[in-house]
Amino acid sequence: MTTPETHTAETTGHGDISVGVAGSGDSSASATRITPGNALRPEDIALEVRTGLVKPSEDVAEYALRLGDDALILAQRLGRWISRAPELEEDVALGNIALDQLGHARSFLTYAGGAWEKSEDDLAYFRREHEFRSAHLFEQPNGDFAVTIARQFVVSYYQFELYRRLTQSTDATLAAIAAKAVKEVDYHRDHSAQWILRLALGTKESRARMTHGLKLVWPYVGELFVDDELTTRLAGAGAAVEPSSLKADFDRLTGEVLAEAELEVPQTPVAPGGGRRGKHSEHLGYILAEMQVLAREHPGASW
């Protein structure tokens, strides 16, 4: 997958993004619809792993762990909005996005765990901070609604480019997880792009907050596109994607939305990141403390 252009057509945005999914694109991509019965579930992957039908290589497992941790930490962040959103429709929408992310996390972690005889819950609840492989963007605090939308905007455009290419992975399980996830993430793109427009072009206050939100999250964009030995090896084998190869499409498509919103691409210094090597920000410890507390009070218990 070193040359993704040969596998997939150039991505487009949502056409007239002010209209949204309902006006363009594939309506079956909406995460509010029930996923068809034959879609891949984490339980199916667990069964395949248990019966020896699939087993990821050490490299693929490490890679799946990264993607799973990104989605898990984001789901944990987004879940907090449920019952706190600016309007009920957003309780539902952000809840949906959190659920989608959690679903992707469960699939990736279940698959990754197959290499080490660990379950999704072993990996989610019984690893410590330095063992997590999520990028710093995902652990950034929710902030106000504009910060959450800014983070969501970057994440959804990044994940869309990533999953779109991963559907062509030579690793069948990664490809299958990505095929399900890309449809859901397409809806997330639509959700965040529409809010970028509303907030940027709504009122003076919302515009100031949106500008500030983008400024807060932008230092963590760079880390998403950094290649390392693992991604280079996996991309060489056609199993994964070089993060740097997503950058051009990401820049172009987010740039289109920001231009329509009459916003500048923030020119903020880039933070060094390090999440893929287990170096995290101060935030992750609190996230894990809360997420893991009950499971760790009852080690070995089943729920």
Place this chain on the structure above:
Amino acid sequence: MASQNLQPVPEALSPEEQERAAQLEAEGQAYFDRVMADDSRIEPKDWMPAAYRKTLLRQISQHAHSEIIGMQPEANWISRAPSLKRKAILMAKVQDEAGHGLYLYSAAETLGQSRDKMTDDLIAGKARYSSIFNYPALTWADMGAIGWLVDGAAICNQVPLCRASYGPYGRAMVRICKEESFHQRQGFEILLELSNGTPAQKQMAQDAVNRWYAPALMMFGPPDDDSPNSKQSMAWNIKRFSNDELRSRFVGMMVEQVRVLGLTLPDSEVRFNDETRKWEHGPLDWEEFKEVLAGRGPCNAQRLERRREAHDDGAWVREAAAAYAAKQARKHAEKEYAA
């Protein structure tokens, strides 16, 4: 609140007009009476007595508020759910409740009140919601007990409401009941898993059932001889069974299910009365019920404050969305005008 926008009537009605109005009123009442007698449905544009409208508006908006406030005790455990599967189920459940609130606010809006007004009444402390949500969700097992007992009681109450005489309410209830029934089963399953787990887990489950049992029984409302509104609601085919009748049915169901759970109900006086053919339970603390209803429950202030905070914090977002929508509408109108 469309009536507030009407122009004042310039002159008093003429005698002929007054007579015509009285005739329309009488025709409306006759149609309404026939609908009640036929056990058929009233729709938003039909004539209805002012008191019927008021009763429904109160009941449906209270129900909507209960769904929205009811999200809080469960949202409290989303971040700490002990497995990823449970986390996903809980998120989906709390999200369903937001959806139920939305259908119900929409049903209430067909009676002429805006969601904004209902929300304002809620956060001003003027509107009620189910008292049960003023109790704290202290442990993970509360997620099981709330699903099993609280959603279970809600289903007993709500299944007959699918046949409520007001069309939009009845139809909203059909969908809500389907989801509630799933919620109850997931609550039961949480408790079953805990009950068959470690001694600490089983104790957690029993403790939660002990705490939620009596408040759940009180969800059916005061005893029949102390329920002033029930009779009229039954005459209007909104309510189909009395509070005590529903409570008794619920106790009967729980007696069966608690055995499967391997837990006990904290009520030594539960028995089937062979003469009345009804289930009976021990005395309930109606003083506590009234206290919580009056705002003096464990979490009343906390729940309202959380709703107020979310609403206030979100004000700038709603304003931005409205301003953007207005700008877009203007743009489209200009485009059409030019074309």
